Amino acid sequence: MTLASLPDRKTWMAVLAKAPPARLADLLPDLPTHTVLRQPEIGAVMVRGRVGATGAAFNLGEMTVTRASVRLATGEVGHAWVQGRDKGHALRAAAVDALMQGDLAADLAARVLQPLASDAQARRAVRAAKAAGTKVIADALEGGFTEAPVQSARAFREILEAMARPGWIRRVQGAAPPVPLSVAAGVALLVLTDPTTRLHLAGAADCPAVRDWVAFHIGAPLSCAEDADFAVGTWQALQPIHRFKIGQPDYPDRSATLIVEVDRLANHGAALTGPGIETAAWLNLPETAAFRANRALFPATR
Numbered sequence: 087m088t089l090a091s092l093p094d095r096k097t098w099m100a101v102l103a104k105a106p107p108a109r110l111a112d113l114l115p116d117l118p119t120h121t122v123l124r125q126p127e128i129g130a131v132m133v134r135g136r137v138g139a140t141g142a143a144f145n146l147g148e149m150t151v152t153r154a155s156v157r158l159a160t161g162e163v164g165h166a167w168v169q170g171r172d173k174g175h176a177l178r179a180a181a182v183d184a185l186m187q188g189d190l191a192a193d194l195a196a197r198v199l200q201p202l203a204s205d206a207q208a209r210r211a212v213r214a215a216k217a218a219g220t221k222v223i224a225d226a227l228e229g230g231f232t233e234a235p236v237q238s239a240r241a242f243r244e245i246l247e248a249m250a251r252p253g254w255i256r257r258v259q260g261a262a263p264p265v266p267l268s269v270a271a272g273v274a275l276l277v278l279t280d281p282t283t284r285l286h287l288a289g290a291a292d293c294p295a296v297r298d299w300v301a302f303h304i305g306a307p308l309s310c311a312e313d314a315d316f317a318v319g320t321w322q323a324l325q326p327i328h329r330f331k332i333g334q335p336d337y338p339d340r341s342a343t344l345i346v347e348v349d350r351l352a353n354h355g356a357a358l359t360g361p362g363i364e365t366a367a368w369l370n371l372p373e374t375a376a377f378r379a380n381r382a383l384f385p386a387t388r
Contacts, residue, residue: 289323
């Protein structure tokens with residue numbers, strides 16, 4: 087909260103009510119000469135709330151408050167309702183309320199109220215940061231399969247079809263991973279990776295949201311490219327691909343599997359022939375040189 091040079095009474099009483107008692111005492115250590123009209127009394131008030139700020143009001147719960155009233159030697163009367171049970175806080179706040187009605191109002195606003203308002207703003211910023219962190223954690227809990235046995239089985243079948251028949255475009259669904267991962271990449275990670283497979287996140291995919299999502303839904307340990315069993319990212323982010331593991335002649339499955347993010351897939355572009363393809367297939371590969379080089383490594387390809 088930023089105060090004007092001379093705030094209205096509602097504003098300064100709200101600042102005083104929420105101020106930490108010790109902080110107010112530091113800013114106003116000595117009270118002016120005064121008479122206590124109402125000794126500090128501790129009670130409770132009902133806090134009301136609304137769903138979405140527009141719904142019907144409901145009772146949220148009780149909050150402890152302390153109230154007091156004082157009269158200064160110059161005649162001004164001050165009142166205070168403050169959070170908590172600190173009676174000294176209530177008396178000091180009431181004294182400030184009375185002083186703000188006199189000639190010292192401008193000086194008191196700058197010396198006491200403005201620092202309190204700045205402190206309150208800093209506390210709100212800390213709470214907002216914590217809330218944002220909580221949202222990130224909450225987002226990480228979302229986006230997995232809602233019916234894992236059925237959805238994972240269907241997705242696994244589609245992925246096997248695509249891998250067994252190069253050039254075939256298959257559709258998968260069921261995951262909602264965080265940006266920048268696509269649905270297809272998220273499904274592939276959920277189906278193909280687990281806590282025993284090392285995963286490399288390349289480029290923009292290596293962000294807190296994706297790391298948290300992988301940690302919660304998959305548990306795959308993150309690794310550098312050279313040690314990864316799986317890697318996900320755009321073709322540019324995955325370069326150079328020669329850094330990824332290749333298989334061994336007797337264990338070709340120990341190669342790294344690259345999940346490449348593309349804007350779209352279409353059956354035009356490079357011509358594909360070979361095992362799993364009856365005659366020929368076409369696919370818009372990001373390039374052909376890297377695929378030819380990988381083919382030359384057979385049977386120890388990536």
